[in-house]
Amino acid sequence: MKANCWMGINRVEVREVDDPKILNRRDAVVRVTSTAICGSDLHLYDGYVPTMEKGDILGHEFMGEVVEVGSGVDNLREGDRVVVPFPIACGACLMCEKGLYAACENSNPNAGMAEKLFGHPSAGIFGYSHLTGGYAGGQAEYVRVPFADVGPLKIESDLTDEQVLFLSDILPTGYMGAEFCDIKPGDVIAVWGAGPVGLFAMVSAHLLGASQVIAIDRFDYRLEMAREKAGAETINYDQVDVNEALKDMTGGRGPDACIDAVGLEAHHGFAPIHAYDRVKQAARMETERAHALRQAITCCRNGGIVSVIGVYGGMVDKFPMGAVVNRGLTIKAGQCHVHRYMRPLLERIEKGEIDPTFVITHRLPLAEAAHGYQIFKKKQEDCVKVVLSA
Amino acid sequence: MTATTQPDEQGEGMARVLGWASLALAVPQLVTPKKVLRLAGVHPGTASASLVRLVGVRELGAAAGLLSKPKQGAWLWARVAGDAMDLALLGRALRGAGTSPRRLTPATAAVVGITALDIVAGLQRNRAAKAEGATATTRARSAVTVNRPRAEVYKFWRQFENLPQFMHHLEAVDEHADGRSHWKAKAPFGRTVEWDAEIVEDIPEQHIAWRALPGSDVDNRGVVGFRDAPGGRGTEVLVELAFEPPGGPLGAVAAKLFGEHPDQQIADDLRRFKQIMETGEIVVSDASRDGTKTLNQVRQRDAQPGEAR
Numbered sequence: 265m266k267a268n269c270w271m272g273i274n275r276v277e278v279r280e281v282d283d284p285k286i287l288n289r290r291d292a293v294v295r296v297t298s299t300a301i302c303g304s305d306l307h308l309y310d311g312y313v314p315t316m317e318k319g320d321i322l323g324h325e326f327m328g329e330v331v332e333v334g335s336g337v338d339n340l341r342e343g344d345r346v347v348v349p350f351p352i353a354c355g356a357c358l359m360c361e362k363g364l365y366a367a368c369e370n371s372n373p374n375a376g377m378a379e380k381l382f383g384h385p386s387a388g389i390f391g392y393s394h395l396t397g398g399y400a401g402g403q404a405e406y407v408r409v410p411f412a413d414v415g416p417l418k419i420e421s422d423l424t425d426e427q428v429l430f431l432s433d434i435l436p437t438g439y440m441g442a443e444f445c446d447i448k449p450g451d452v453i454a455v456w457g458a459g460p461v462g463l464f465a466m467v468s469a470h471l472l473g474a475s476q477v478i479a480i481d482r483f484d485y486r487l488e489m490a491r492e493k494a495g496a497e498t499i500n501y502d503q504v505d506v507n508e509a510l511k512d513m514t515g516g517r518g519p520d521a522c523i524d525a526v527g528l529e530a531h532h533g534f535a536p537i538h539a540y541d542r543v544k545q546a547a548r549m550e551t552e553r554a555h556a557l558r559q560a561i562t563c564c565r566n567g568g569i570v571s572v573i574g575v576y577g578g579m580v581d582k583f584p585m586g587a588v589v590n591r592g593l594t595i596k597a598g599q600c601h602v603h604r605y606m607r608p609l610l611e612r613i614e615k616g617e618i619d620p621t622f623v624i625t626h627r628l629p630l631a632e633a634a635h636g637y638q639i640f641k642k643k644q645e646d647c648v649k650v651v652l653s654a
Numbered sequence: 655m656t657a658t659t660q661p662d663e664q665g666e667g668m669a670r671v672l673g674w675a676s677l678a679l680a681v682p683q684l685v686t687p688k689k690v691l692r693l694a695g696v697h698p699g700t701a702s703a704s705l706v707r708l709v710g711v712r713e714l715g716a717a718a719g720l721l722s723k724p725k726q727g728a729w730l731w732a733r734v735a736g737d738a739m740d741l742a743l744l745g746r747a748l749r750g751a752g753t754s755p756r757r758l759t760p761a762t763a764a765v766v767g768i769t770a771l772d773i774v775a776g777l778q779r780n781r782a783a784k785a786e787g788a789t790a791t792t793r794a795r796s797a798v799t800v801n802r803p804r805a806e807v808y809k810f811w812r813q814f815e816n817l818p819q820f821m822h823h824l825e826a827v828d829e830h831a832d833g834r835s836h837w838k839a840k841a842p843f844g845r846t847v848e849w850d851a852e853i854v855e856d857i858p859e860q861h862i863a864w865r866a867l868p869g870s871d872v873d874n875r876g877v878v879g880f881r882d883a884p885g886g887r888g889t890e891v892l893v894e895l896a897f898e899p900p901g902g903p904l905g906a907v908a909a910k911l912f913g914e915h916p917d918q919q920i921a922d923d924l925r926r927f928k929q930i931m932e933t934g935e936i937v938v939s940d941a942s943r944d945g946t947k948t949l950n951q952v953r954q955r956d957a958q959p960g961e962a963r
Contacts, residue, residue: 267958269956269958281958281959281960282958282959282960282961283959284940284959285959287938287943288935288936288937288938289934289935290933290934290935315954317941317954317955317956317957318956319956319957319958320941320956320957320958321940321957321958336934336935354929354932354933354937355933356801356932356933357801357928357932357933358799358801358887358888361801369928370925370928370929370932370933370937371937372937373937373938373939373941373942373946373951374939374941374942374946374951374954375922375925376918376921376922376925376951377951377952379921388937388939391957394941394954394957397939397941397942398939398940398941398942398954398955398957399939399940399941399957400939400940400957400958400959401957408940408959410937410938410939411933
């Protein structure tokens with residue numbers, strides 16, 4: 265089959281590789297019909313996530329048709345149309361029982377490796393480094409899905425791929441980011457990053473009752489999408505001081521909750537500070553550039569919530585813990601527990617409450633994955649989201 | 655989770671001397687790496703200077719180990735490993751540009767001499783340990799919580815024939831009617847060891863202890879405890895293993911160097927045990943299709959479908 269492989273920093277290549285097979289009773293093999301490039305794939309592409317091997321198949325946002333099931337899968341059969349959640353979860357451990365699927369205790373075969381970095385192992389994730397298991401990803405014609413009786417969501421209506429594909433990651437991730445904010449009437453929610461996840465966090469914040477949603481980014485085309493499609497007011501941090509602007513917009517209080525939908529490769533409006541973090545990151549003295557997170561913390565109102573859904577993988581330097589403690593902030597974070605949001609969000613899509621297709625700006629065949637990564641990374645052609653069809 | 659190797663009692667003099675030597679070497683390597691390079695006959699580039707500093711850091715570590723724990727033979731064998739690394743670096747330098755073979759050759763001869771000294775000291779230490787009757791017992795201990803009832807978890811473990819399913823070193827366990835069992839295991843470097851074992855204690859749903867009978871290839875014993883996790887969170891399983899590593903203390907260090915770390919192994923064994931109990935299978939990814947033994951986790955293959963090796 266053809267699959268998009270990581271071949272080194274800034275290099276992906278669609279190559280001919282072996283077809284996947286059933287390896288365990290609870291596996292299924294899915295023929296991928298649609299898959300997407302995630303902002304977090306760029307962290308792999310840019311080389312900031314350790315434990316990548318040349319040849320790794322990328323991709324954790326995908327859907328398709330079941331072509332084979334193992335003897336232990338009784339809820340799926342050949343021909344079923346499914347969306348597959350990006351975290352792999354066993355459904356039986358204590359974390360899965362609590363609905364914390366992205367913290368599954370059993371799905372990471374490289375648990376020993378992950379434990380060394382994180383203290384305790386994290387769950388397996390499709391196409392997302394060996395730290396999260398070394399699973400082949402879904403930017404391919406076929407993919408093996410472990411614990412297929414737990415993860416995949418069957419699509420039985422006639423919704424298009426584009427309407428349901430993002431249930432695999434970015435829609436639930438954005439929604440969880442908003443849910444973390446524990447939104448009460450009158451709340452103002454600020455979202456750092458107007459990429460696909462940030463945009464879905466903004467839409468979700470409105471659905472959960474926010475009075476005002478503010479988007480922070482530096483690309484006007486993305487801020488425009490935030491205004492037009494996600495009902496947000498906007499701040500371009502290259503042009504104004506974010507903290508001052510947020511105070512102006514909130515009567516000096518600051519947002520009730522701040523969502524970091526940026527992660528470890530944040531850009532900073534003030535060049536010297538950005539240079540400082542880039543140098544430290546390049547020298548491996550810190551692994552993350554956490555400007556967005558630092559700013560979300562300092563801008564948040566006293567007693568507010570900082571919701572972190574952007575991806576971090578290692579150590580953050582210059583973390584404003586003083587602000588967290590002295591102003592009584594709550595930080596909530598996590599890889600999305602996709603499984604628990606898929607069905608309710610599918611219902612919202614079916615009812616027409618959310619139309620996730622608005623983020624798609626580029627549709628390419630799988631064979632052009634490398635081009636997709638380039639324009640997405642470089643923010644060329646006003647790129648927001650690339651969907652690949654296999 | 656802790657593993658310790660506890661050899662030796664005496665003959666620490668040599669270790670102390672080598673400790674001070676390490677310290678004496680480390681200081682110039684850290685402070686004036688370029689002078690060290692010139693002295694050895696290597697053209698001092700920036701990269702090689704930082705390499706010398708790294709070697710200095712290593713020497714400092716060896717000095718700290720040898721001077722604070724001269725009884726621990728492992729530090730001497732760590733020095734031998736360091737010597738091997740130095741020789742490799744010098745060998746590379748010999749082929750590189752800007753080196754002076756006239757100086758480099760005596761430097762290499764000196765390191766060869768030091769290596770010989772380190773090996774002699776290490777062997778002395780091992781012999782002394784043996785003479786004292788001291789052993790190099792390796793202990794490993796790890797705990798896991800299994801989200802299943804205690805009776806079920808105990809029952810699966812008590813059936814020793816199940817153990818090779820998740821303990822990767824075991825090839826087979828056969829239980830006999832008299833309560834004894836025959837164990838067959840993979841030892842480092844492709845060897846197989848066998849032994850007979852008996853159950854020392856068996857309190858249903860709480861505790862099983864077993865030990866190898868005299869005359870075994872590997873003297874070993876193990877104990878596993880089961881107790882309810884608080885709040886209905888399943889069963890806490892705590893395992894302790896102790897064994898005399900094949901090849902004595904040297905064998906234990908060598909095994910660790912080749913990725914056979916007992917702590918990591920028992921932790922990985924318990925993770926597989928948990929997977930079987932909770933999910934009915936051992937989880938496998940494309941990169942781990944050769945199995946999740948410790949060494950495979952260190953040396954990953956790419957995340958692509960394909961045949962197992």
